[in-house]
Amino acid sequence: MTLPLPAAPFKPPYAACIFVYTRTTGDNGYAERAGEMAKLAANQPGFLGVDSVIDADGYGILVSYWRDEQSITAWREHAAHAAARVAGRDRWYEAVTVHVATVERAYGFTRPGTRG
Amino acid sequence: MTLPLPAAPFKPPYAACIFVYTRTTGDNGYAERAGEMAKLAANQPGFLGVDSVIDADGYGILVSYWRDEQSITAWREHAAHAAARVAGRDRWYEAVTVHVATVERAYGFTRPGTRG
Numbered sequence: 669m670t671l672p673l674p675a676a677p678f679k680p681p682y683a684a685c686i687f688v689y690t691r692t693t694g695d696n697g698y699a700e701r702a703g704e705m706a707k708l709a710a711n712q713p714g715f716l717g718v719d720s721v722i723d724a725d726g727y728g729i730l731v732s733y734w735r736d737e738q739s740i741t742a743w744r745e746h747a748a749h750a751a752a753r754v755a756g757r758d759r760w761y762e763a764v765t766v767h768v769a770t771v772e773r774a775y776g777f778t779r780p781g782t783r784g
Numbered sequence: 785m786t787l788p789l790p791a792a793p794f795k796p797p798y799a800a801c802i803f804v805y806t807r808t809t810g811d812n813g814y815a816e817r818a819g820e821m822a823k824l825a826a827n828q829p830g831f832l833g834v835d836s837v838i839d840a841d842g843y844g845i846l847v848s849y850w851r852d853e854q855s856i857t858a859w860r861e862h863a864a865h866a867a868a869r870v871a872g873r874d875r876w877y878e879a880v881t882v883h884v885a886t887v888e889r890a891y892g893f894t895r896p897g898t899r900g
Binding site: 671672673674675676677684686688689690692719721722723724725726727728729731733737757761762763764765766767768769770771772773774775776777778779782783 | 838884894
């Protein structure tokens with residue numbers, strides 16, 4: 669069994685974009701576009717990693733980690749991402765809150781044998 | 785139908801504790817203690833709010849929002865919370881990553897009619 673695991677801590681300081689959302693009902697092209705956006709984001713300068721969880725009610729949290737806030741701003745202004753955000757507001761999300769933050773401390777543990 | 789909704793944005797700056805985890809299998813007293821901790825946290829000085837999502841695989845993200853990082857540290861040092869963390873490491877979590885951050889910007893939207 670492959671467990672979904674948290675991204676390991678990065679070396680502070682770095683930036684985090686906390687995206688909390690409730691999905692509308694129905695897919696409306698969401699899954700495909702979200703997959704494209706995830707791939708594109710992972711190729712942007714300054715991208716470090718991501719954690720993303722959604723439950724059966726369509727309530728989700730996606731935290732992306734970046735080298736600095738400028739990297740988040742650049743991704744925000746990326747044309748394909750900007751277009752996806754319009755669709756998000758129009759069709760995919762019932763409610764969204766975004767928190768842009770600087771991470772000052774990070775730590776964690778993994779039970780022995782869990783990773784690889 | 786009552787949708788689970790993201791906490792509304794707070795007025796920056798404030799602190800966020802991003803807790804990302806994978807649960808072990810079985811409850812092992814987790815649900816009851818987690819409920820107690822949520823109630824206790826909500827009564828601590830500086831607590832602003834929380835967003836918490838877990839999926840069917842036991843992969844979850846809990847983000848708690850606080851007036852400042854001192855409030856997070858005080859909650860971390862609370863005796864009942866410290867005891868729960870020991871149980872978390874021993875029994876409840878396969879892997880955990882914690883990111884402590886300062887939120888500099890926050891925004892969001894709610895589709896008209898969604899909230900109350």
